[in-house]
Amino acid sequence: MRRADRLFQIIQILRRASRPVTAEIIATELEISRRSIYRDIATLIGQRVPIRGEAGIGYMLEGGFDMPPLMLTPDEIEVAMLGAQWVARQGDPVLVRAAADLMAKIEASVPEDLRPVVQRPAGVAPPRLRAVEDSIDMVALRAAIHAGHRLHLTYRDEQGRETVRTIWPVLIVYFDNARTLAAWCEMRRDFRHFRTDRVVRAEFTGERYPERTPALRARWRRSWQQSAEE
Known part of the structure; x- marks a missing residue:
């Protein structure tokens, strides 16, 4: 690997990390010595790349750093x-x-x-198992998720029973044969999942729900994981 490519790869490793990365971890991934990593980190810092940390503890790339677009591998x-x-x-x-x-x-x-x-890629995505017609505006739904806005939802379950909910949309889960909206339900005081093809009506309120979206999403992931382990 050319040194210029290696320097770029180090930046990419630090960019994707959420916590300090040690020289040993970087060296293992790039299959070079830790001493080379120390030299490369020093070179990057000398080139004004905002890396903080030190040997033995780990390195992090500070926020706000960007590079011009480079060719994909x-x-x-x-x-x-x-x-x-x-x-x-x-x-x-x-x-x-x-x-x-x-x-x-x-x-x-x-x-x-x-x-x-x-x-002529080596892999191919599987064909769609069946067409699912969304009965909710998916563009508006994604916008509500990004903005952290409440939805008033009339929903029909698989037995045909309708309920009216006020929900905090978390994210859309794309399954092979359906799309499901994960959300916090104010009525149930818990997370619920709603098939997008079973929505009868949806009112996009434009009102922010009281919890921070990243925190709500983290809670949903923990709940999903606990359910999967049971």
């Missing part, structure tokens, strides 16, 4: 194309168009020697 192209293929087959119409645009942009931007990775 073949593996990264495979990942992007596979993910875009899946969304193109499983997503709602807006995301399907966005996935198609992304794949076209990737194909147009990669150099000629990497075109086969795009045009």
Whole structure:
């Protein structure tokens, strides 16, 4: 690996980490010595890359650092194309168009020697098992999730019973044969999941719910994990 590529990879490792990363971990991933990592970190700091930390404790990349766009590796192209293929087959119409645009942009931007990775990938996303018609505006729903806004929902369960809920939408879970909205239900005082094709009516209130969205999402993940372990 060229040293310039190695310096870039170190930045990428630090960028994706949420806690200090030791030189040993970086050296193991890049298959080089810790001494080389120490030298490379010193070089990056000398080039004004905002890395903080020290040997034996770990390193972190400070927020706000950015670099000009660099070429994707073949593996990264495979990942992007596979993910875009899946969304193109499983997503709602807006995301399907966005996935198609992304794949076209990737194909147009990669150099000629990497075109086969795009045009003839080693993997392919599975076909959609069945068409699911969302009965809720998915664009507005994603906007409400990002904004942390309440929804008034009329929902019909699999037995055909309708209930009216006020919910705090957390995220959309994309299964192979359905899309499900994970949300905190004010009536049940707990997390509930709602199939997007079973929504009868949805009112987007524009009102913020009282909890921070990242904290609510973390609570949902813990609840999901506990349910999976039971």
